[in-house]
Amino acid sequence: MQSRQFSPLFPASSEEATLDNVYLLIGQGGVFRVPTLVQTVLGSCISVTMHCRRRRCGGTFHAFLPSYEEFKSADSADDHFRYVDTSVKRLLQDFAWMGISPKDLECKLFGGASPLHQHLRASMGIRNIQAAHAALAEAGLTVKASSVGGDVGRKILFRTDTGLVLQKTFSVRSRRD
Secondary structure, three states: OEEEOOOOOOOOOHHHHOOEEEEOOOOEEEEEOOOEEEEEEEOOOEEEEEEEOOOOEEEEEEEOEOOHHHHOOOOOOOOHHHEHHHHHHHHHHHHHHOOOOHHHEEEEEEEOOOOOOOOOOOOHHHHHHHHHHHHHHHOOOOEEEEEEOOOEEEEEEEEOOOOOEEEEEEEOOOOOO
């Protein structure tokens, strides 16, 4: 899952030339102790980035279902990053294990689109956004920045050591024959 590459989005200092690069697929996430550039592409899925300035580390995930209780299956007990609610809890557990409390974390929220132009009140994107806000509020966390909803997909790049998040949006067009 990891490869060392230079990213043209950042200046080429010796530290940044060896920056770890991770691409998150659906249902993946974690806390990164070393400086890492984490990227993922989101439609209706959600990513929350959490950054600890004091320890210069961060975590994120790519979840596609809002709630473990609502969508659990027999084979999903250890699949923490599949669900928005358990993803937030898992990151907070990992940070706690490192001695980092929720008050030390800066959170940003991305995704939750309805890229196929399904502007429904109960679309999966909207349900994922609601689940993220609920899980973060339950943990006493506030969202510093967000880019959610709408009908555009997002590619995000997260620098775990600085907390910087860059985003590129793109439209999904339906093909008509």
